[in-house]
Amino acid sequence: xxxxxxxxxxxLREEEEFHPKGQAHIARPADPEACSDEEWGDYxxxxxxxxxxxxxxxxxxxxxxxFFNITRHTVTYEILxxxxxxxxxxxxxxxxANREAQGSVQVAxxxxxxxxxxxxxxxxVKGVKA
Amino acid sequence: MSEHTATWANVYDVRPKSDVPxxxxxxxxxxxxxxxxxxxxxxxxxxxxxxxGHLILRGGAIVLDDVVRQVLGLPxxxxxxxxxxxxxxxxxxxxxxxxxxxxxxxGGEECExxxxxxxxxxxxxxxxxxxxxxxxxxxLEGDKVCELLMKSTPYDVxxxxxxxxxxxxxxxxxxxxxxxxxxxTRWELVLRRSFADYLYRWLLxxxxxxxxxxxx
Numbered sequence: 322x323x324x325x326x327x328x329x330x331x332x333l334r335e336e337e338e339f340h341p342k343g344q345a346h347i348a349r350p351a352d353p354e355a356c357s358d359e360e361w362g363d364y365x366x367x368x369x370x371x372x373x374x375x376x377x378x379x380x381x382x383x384x385x386x387x388f389f390n391i392t393r394h395t396v397t398y399e400i401l402x403x404x405x406x407x408x409x410x411x412x413x414x415x416x417x418a419n420r421e422a423q424g425s426v427q428v429a430x431x432x433x434x435x436x437x438x439x440x441x442x443x444x445x446v447k448g449v450k451a
Numbered sequence: 452m453s454e455h456t457a458t459w460a461n462v463y464d465v466r467p468k469s470d471v472p473x474x475x476x477x478x479x480x481x482x483x484x485x486x487x488x489x490x491x492x493x494x495x496x497x498x499x500x501x502x503x504g505h506l507i508l509r510g511g512a513i514v515l516d517d518v519v520r521q522v523l524g525l526p527x528x529x530x531x532x533x534x535x536x537x538x539x540x541x542x543x544x545x546x547x548x549x550x551x552x553x554x555x556x557x558g559g560e561e562c563e564x565x566x567x568x569x570x571x572x573x574x575x576x577x578x579x580x581x582x583x584x585x586x587x588x589x590x591l592e593g594d595k596v597c598e599l600l601m602k603s604t605p606y607d608v609x610x611x612x613x614x615x616x617x618x619x620x621x622x623x624x625x626x627x628x629x630x631x632x633x634x635x636t637r638w639e640l641v642l643r644r645s646f647a648d649y650l651y652r653w654l655l656x657x658x659x660x661x662x663x664x665x666x667x
């Protein structure tokens with residue numbers, strides 16, 4: 322079982338207490354009437370399905386019942402960070418890519434190796450945060 | 452905002468003193484599953500504190516803290532998963548979420564308390580809901596309570612992780628409840644009415660090896 326850190330309860334809780342609610346940071350169009358059908362359809366139905374870093378909305382369903390965001394790696398299932406509603410992630414696919422570049426780590430073309438390379442930098446990011 | 456925002460609340464006593472009998476959510480369970488006696492070898496003793504007044508308080512912590520100190524004489528627990536109890540242990544406030552608290556007072560006081568709180572809060576942005584009829588409180592006492600809880604919940608109830616004065620809402624026996632530790636060997640479970648019978652029978656079953664007894 323996963324332990325997930327709830328930013329509102331400020332502690333790690335059992336995965337059983339949480340529900341995933343899909344992709345995070347989807348802004349409702351400011352003026353829905355002015356949207357084309359395509360824009361509105363994108364907003365309602367179309368979601369990203371990345372291989373790698375994904376920002377998701379979760380709810381602490383049995384607990385404080387608050388929604389919050391999780392940055393998760395869709396291949397390794399590793400949870401990189403959790404943050405409250407309204408906040409922006411500190412770890413994104415770009416920030417990890419930058420770290421790779423700065424550390425002059427050879428990022429291989431194949432997905433699997435990229436994942437392995439990312440994990441090292443993820444560990445260092447987590448170490449800094451903790 | 453709508454111009455039809457309610458400016459008053461209908462506060463009434465949901466348990467008026469009348470001839471209409473009121474029963475705890477566990478009344479049927481006592482009849483159906485019985486109450487094992489408390490013996491000399493009982494390592495866990497269970498007792499229900501039925502018919503207490505439960506209020507859910509929602510709003511901003513700063514506004515509520517002022518009023519609650521003034522009306523109840525208790526500080527509003529600001530830290531997550533914490534609990535404040537008065538000296539008698541009869542009145543308590545528990546943190547449930549960043550803008551939500553559970554107040555438990557002796558039965559009969561809740562209606563008056565709700566009125567007093569509403570008066571003191573004036574036109575602040577808040578909500579108070581009387582949930583007395585929806586839940587009940589079970590008390591577990593004894594040196595094996597921890598072991599019993601460990602069988603029932605994935606939450607870490609080891610004394611090092613769960614000090615006295617902590618309270619959490621968590622998964623318990625495939626259901627959920629509010630779990631709080633009010634003394635070294637004394638724990639309180641706040642159960643939903645509809646889960647009360649199931650959880651009562653679960654606790655009897657889980658407590659059998661500790662010769663669990665139920666005090667009337």
